[in-house]
Amino acid sequence: MLKKWVIGNWKMHGSLADNKALIDGIRAELPALDARVGMVVCPVFPYIPQLKQITAGSGIGVGAQDISEFAKGAYTGEVAGPMLKDVGVEYVIVGHSERRTFHGEHNEQIARKAKAVIETGLIPVVCIGESLEERQANQTEAVLTAQLDALFAVVGTDNANIILAYEPRWAIGTGVAATPDMIQAVHSFVRAYLTKRSAAVAGLPILYGGSMKGSNAASIVTLPNVDGGLIGSAALNAAEFVAIYKALVASVA
Ligand code: 13P
Secondary structure, rough: OEEEEEEEEEOOOHHHHHHHHHHHHHHHHHHOOOOEEEEEEEEHHHHHHHHHHHHHOOOOOEEEOOOOOOOOOOOOOOOHHHHHOOOOEEEEEOOOOHHHHHHHOHHHHHHHHHHHHHHHHHEEEEEEOOOOHHHHHHOHHHHHHHHHHHHHHHHHOOOOOOOOEEHHHHOOOOOOOOOOOHHHHHHHHHHHHHHHHOOOOOOOOEEEEEEOHHHHHHHHHHHOOOOOEEEEEHHHOHHHHHHHHHHHHHHHH
């Protein structure tokens, strides 16, 4: 698996016309991807077939924003892993803080969703991160440890095809990214945790997410153990998204 990634989480944005304009814009500014840095976009479910079509031949991967923990059945409104695979999805975000906040998802359920992704043969992008209250109470490491413990209790520690994304909840959509010092401290902590767990997971990519944009990308992605970004707002703007991608490419050059 690649080590460096730029993943766009489009959240509940987009339309057929906007998606096409965005991908056209990205492809115009970036005629070829760098083989060392992956680019993935995660639209809402209905647009996945469109995204597969308009990214064909570009090297841009397509991901989903959620998955059911079940493979099929009477689960109204849910989407199963085999269905995502059927339409060409390769990556699935699980455990995003907006799922935790608005849909009550908890660590164990998120771990089961990650397992569903893996069992389907896809790559989970597992989000972890603390709230502002938890950070202020000095609970950041304890919260991350509980999230990671829950994940590996369900998916085991043999699987190297997992992407982690550290998204401090207070930095998401606020325009205020965590400082390089904070990011550095957490990513080193997560790397040490992974190294202790197993050789297979020791090298998992750890992305940062939370108000990353073209102007701050270089200061973040050049930090040790930061292997890319999970991008919200800036992923909806071709120039911003490409600027972040180029910062990643420069960081591995
Ligand atoms: P923003 O980049 O808009 O802060 O969102 C980050 C995020 O939640 C990506 O999953």
